[in-house]
Amino acid sequence: xKTLLLVAHGSRREGANREVSLLTDTLASRAGGHFDKVSxxxxxxxxxxxxxxxxxxxxxxxxxxxxxxxxxxAGAHVASDIPEAxxxxxxQHPSIEISVTPYLGTSDALxxxxxxxxxxxxxx
Amino acid sequence: xKTLLLVAHGSRREGANREVSLLTDTLASRAGGHFDKVSxxxxxxxxxxxxxxxxxxxxxxxxxxxxxxxxxxAGAHVASDIPEAxxxxxxQHPSIEISVTPYLGTSDALxxxxxxxxxxxxxx
Numbered sequence: 001x002k003t004l005l006l007v008a009h010g011s012r013r014e015g016a017n018r019e020v021s022l023l024t025d026t027l028a029s030r031a032g033g034h035f036d037k038v039s040x041x042x043x044x045x046x047x048x049x050x051x052x053x054x055x056x057x058x059x060x061x062x063x064x065x066x067x068x069x070x071x072x073x074a075g076a077h078v079a080s081d082i083p084e085a086x087x088x089x090x091x092q093h094p095s096i097e098i099s100v101t102p103y104l105g106t107s108d109a110l111x112x113x114x115x116x117x118x119x120x121x122x123x124x
Numbered sequence: 125x126k127t128l129l130l131v132a133h134g135s136r137r138e139g140a141n142r143e144v145s146l147l148t149d150t151l152a153s154r155a156g157g158h159f160d161k162v163s164x165x166x167x168x169x170x171x172x173x174x175x176x177x178x179x180x181x182x183x184x185x186x187x188x189x190x191x192x193x194x195x196x197x198a199g200a201h202v203a204s205d206i207p208e209a210x211x212x213x214x215x216q217h218p219s220i221e222i223s224v225t226p227y228l229g230t231s232d233a234l235x236x237x238x239x240x241x242x243x244x245x246x247x248x
Contacts, residue, residue: 004242008196016197019229026235034243068242072132072194072228073140104196105143107241111150113233118128118192118225119158 003062004035005053007082008070010042017046020070037062043077043085050085051092058093065089065096069103078103127186128159129177131206132194134166141170144194161186167201167209174209175216182217189213189220193227202227 006027008020020040028038037060041053048056050067057065067086071078082100090098104110130151132144144164152162161184165177172180174191181189191210195202206224214222228234 006238011197011199013197013199013203016199019197023229023235023238027238030235030239031242034239066242068238070196070238072196073135073137073143075135075137075140079137101242101244104238104241105147107237109233109237109240111147111154113231113237114130114147114151114192114194114228115154115158116233117228117231118155118190120225 001036001061001063002034003057003060003065004031004038005050005057005065005067006038006040006070007050007053007067008040008042008046009077010044010046012045017042023070035066043081050082051089054089054093054096054098058096062096065098067098067100069100071103072105074103074105125160125185125187126158127161127163127181127184127189128155129174129181129189129191130162130164130194131174131177131191132164132166132170133201134168134170136169141166147194159190167205174206175213178213178217178220178222182220186220189222191222191224193224195227196229198227198229 006024024040031038041048041050054065069078069082130148148164155162165172165174178189193202193206
């Protein structure tokens with residue numbers, strides 16, 4: 001069972017965490033054929049943690065977990081905190097393939113998305 | 125002169141701020157016809173501030189500044205800090221049209237971008 005785990009920073013504002021949950025639902029609805037399950041986890045300030053998120057996917061039958069860092073820049077969270085958390089998950093689940101995608105900020109599609117966002121607003 | 129100001133959080137890691145500068149250069153190269161100039165500013169931890177960024181654009185001849193919040197969630201920065209900074213800019217430059225786009229996290233194009241990012245990685 002192939003799974004995707006969207007990892008966000010987490011916020012003290014519940015609304016911000018809920019945005020991540022809703023985005024995860026949208027990803028799940030569009031990921032058919034590529035991922036059997038899509039979940040989210042948070043680095044801090046919200047639940048579940050990366051470890052808890054991976055544990056739950058493994059309990060549910062995941063054979064692989066692809067971690068997608070929902071971060072814009074390669075700060076300490078992307079450079080150190082997420083890799084360390086993922087390494088700990090690999091030690092705990094040696095038979096599960098756990099990999100990490102490039103973080104969102106590296107996407108080549110971001111500039112055009114931003115221009116479209118700007119043009120949508122100026123047109124309104 | 126129509127201008128676009130990408131507003132990012134700012135980081136203690138210079139590399140993260142440089143990513144925003146490089147993204148701004150890319151936006152500038154693709155914004156031809158829509159914006160005469162594209163700059164970036166930072167909410168904290170890096171320069172220029174939003175006020176300094178707007179001031180510079182106005183000095184260079186901007187008649188309008190469209191602020192694009194480069195943020196994924198509606199935390200306090202998006203909900204309060206950026207609007208307050210923008211209001212202060214409007215008071216300082218009453219003849220300039222200063223508006224704010226929805227923040228990046230609201231883009232309808234994000235889910236597909238994330239799925240493509242995930243699939244790119246699994247294919248590699």
